[in-house]
Amino acid sequence: MSCSCTISACDDCSDVGEETNPTARKIHRCGECYRDILPGEKYERYRGLYDGSWFTAITCIDCKSMRDALFCSYGFEKIWDVVREEYEGGRPPPASCMMKMTKSGRDKVCDIIENGWGDGDE
Secondary structure, three states: OOHHHOEEEOOOOOOEEEEEOOEOOOOEEOOOOOOEEOOOOEEEEEEEEEOOEEEEEEEEHHHHHHHHHHEEEEOOOOHHHHHHHHHOOOOOOOHHHHOOOOHHHHHHHHHHHHHHHOOOOO
16 A cells, blocks of 8 residues: 555545645644644645635645645545544554654654554553
């Protein structure tokens, strides 16, 4: 199983779009994990057309690295829900995929897996 097609989760992909990776000049909010993207940080800005309407999605580098490593298709603002459904308490993604993520992205995926297992002392 290749890393980029571990998960397919695109029910509502854009018809056309453009991705840029600017450096933040002001605070932005990641549409996936909702953390603040601070001035000076790189992030992904995706502008797309879906169902006749234009939209812009902002994604921090950590969430982008996880999405790039695990998804072959995706919709915006739902990747962590999909990752929880896929991996919580179950088998983790291949190590080769995990290594393609930022450390913070890997930590978030590992937290999801561990939360599904519980504390293991019962």
